[in-house]
Amino acid sequence: MKRIALLGPGTFTEESAHHFLGTEAFEYVNCSLIDDVFMSTVSGKSDYSVIPIENTFDGSVRLHLDWLANEVDVPMQAEWVYPISISLHGIQPLGEALETDCRSLSKVVSHSVTMSQCRQFLQRYLPHVELEQVGSNGEAARLVKELGRPDVAALSPLSAGALYGLNTWAQDVQDHQNNHTRFVLIGHEPIQLKGQPLAIKTTILVTLPDDYPGALHQMLSAFAWRRINLSKIESRPTKKKLGTYYFFIDIEASMDSVLLPAALQEIEAIGCQVRILGCYPTYSFEPTHPEV
Numbered sequence: 607m608k609r610i611a612l613l614g615p616g617t618f619t620e621e622s623a624h625h626f627l628g629t630e631a632f633e634y635v636n637c638s639l640i641d642d643v644f645m646s647t648v649s650g651k652s653d654y655s656v657i658p659i660e661n662t663f664d665g666s667v668r669l670h671l672d673w674l675a676n677e678v679d680v681p682m683q684a685e686w687v688y689p690i691s692i693s694l695h696g697i698q699p700l701g702e703a704l705e706t707d708c709r710s711l712s713k714v715v716s717h718s719v720t721m722s723q724c725r726q727f728l729q730r731y732l733p734h735v736e737l738e739q740v741g742s743n744g745e746a747a748r749l750v751k752e753l754g755r756p757d758v759a760a761l762s763p764l765s766a767g768a769l770y771g772l773n774t775w776a777q778d779v780q781d782h783q784n785n786h787t788r789f790v791l792i793g794h795e796p797i798q799l800k801g802q803p804l805a806i807k808t809t810i811l812v813t814l815p816d817d818y819p820g821a822l823h824q825m826l827s828a829f830a831w832r833r834i835n836l837s838k839i840e841s842r843p844t845k846k847k848l849g850t851y852y853f854f855i856d857i858e859a860s861m862d863s864v865l866l867p868a869a870l871q872e873i874e875a876i877g878c879q880v881r882i883l884g885c886y887p888t889y890s891f892e893p894t895h896p897e898v
C-alpha cells in the first residue's frame with residue numbers, strides 16, 4: 607500500500623486528500639509539521655507528500671514554494687483544489703449567542719494561514735484574545751481538547767471538531783466564501799486519483815541569465831508566440847545573492863506536447879536555467895463526488 611504523508615489528522619489537507627484519493631487504497635502518515643511532511647518522502651518513509659501551495663486569498667504559501675525550489679527534489683505528480691470552510695470550536699457547547707460566548711474566550715489557536723483567512727471574524731468577535739499559532743489546524747483542535755479550558759478555542763475544519771469531540775460555535779467564519787486551497791502531491795511515481803482530471807499542467811522553475819537585457823521578455827515570448835498559456839508566474843529570491851530570483855511558472859500544457867519542449871529549449875538557448883518541477887494532472891472539487 608502506498609504511503610502518503612500529510613499534515614494531520616484533522617486538517618484541511620487530510621480532508622482534501624481523503625476526497626481525492628480515498629481512504630482505502632492508501633496509508634496516511636500524519637505529521638504535525640510541514641517540514642516533516644516534506645522530509646517523509648525525501649527520506650523514503652512515505653511515497654508521496656501532500657503540500658498546500660496556494661490559497662485564493664492569501665496567494666502562494668511562500669515557505670512551501672521555497673521548500674520545493676531549495677530543499678527537495680521530488681516531482682509534482684498531481685494537483686487538486688479544495689474548498690476551505692473554517693469553524694470555531696470550543697470545549698463547551700455554545701451557550702447564549704456567539705457574540706456573548708466569544709467574550710469568555712481568552713485564546714484562539716490555529717494555523718497562521720487560517721488566522722489570516724479569518725481576520726474580519728477575529729476583529730469583530732475576538733479582538734481581545736491572544737492568538738496562538740500552531741503547525742496545523744488539526745493540532746489546534748487537539749490542543750484545545752488537551753487543555754480542556756473553556757476559555758480556549760480553535761479555528762479548524764469541521765472534521766477536527768468531530769475528531770476531538772469539540773463543540774462547533776460557528777461555521778464558515780472565513781472572510782470570503784469563495785475560499786479554496788491548491789494542494790500538490792509530490793512523489794517519485796505517477797499516481798491515479800479519483801475522478802477525471804481537468805487538464806494537464808507543467809510547473810517549471812526558471813533562473814534568468816544576469817547578463818542578458820530583456821531576458822524575461824524573451825522568455826515570455828517563447829511561450830506567447832506558440833500560444834502556450836501560462837496560468838501563474840511568481841518570483842522568489844534564490845537566497846544565493848540579493849536581487850536574484852527564481853520564477854515559478856505554471857504552464858497549461860504537457861511535456862508530451864510538441865510545443866512545450868521546444869519553448870523550453872528556446873529559453874535555455876538564451877541562457878535561462880530551467881528545472882521541471884512536474885508535469886501532472888489537475889483536479890477540481892466536485893461536491894457531488896461520492897465521499898468515502
Ligand SMILES: O=C(O)C(=O)C[C@]1(C(=O)O)C=C[C@@H](O)C=C1
Nearest residue numbers: 617618619658717719742743787
Ligand atoms: O492546517 C491545516 O488544516 C492545513 O491543511 C494547512 C493549510 C495551509 O498550510 O495552507 C491548508 C489549507 C488552509 O488554507 C489552511 C492551512
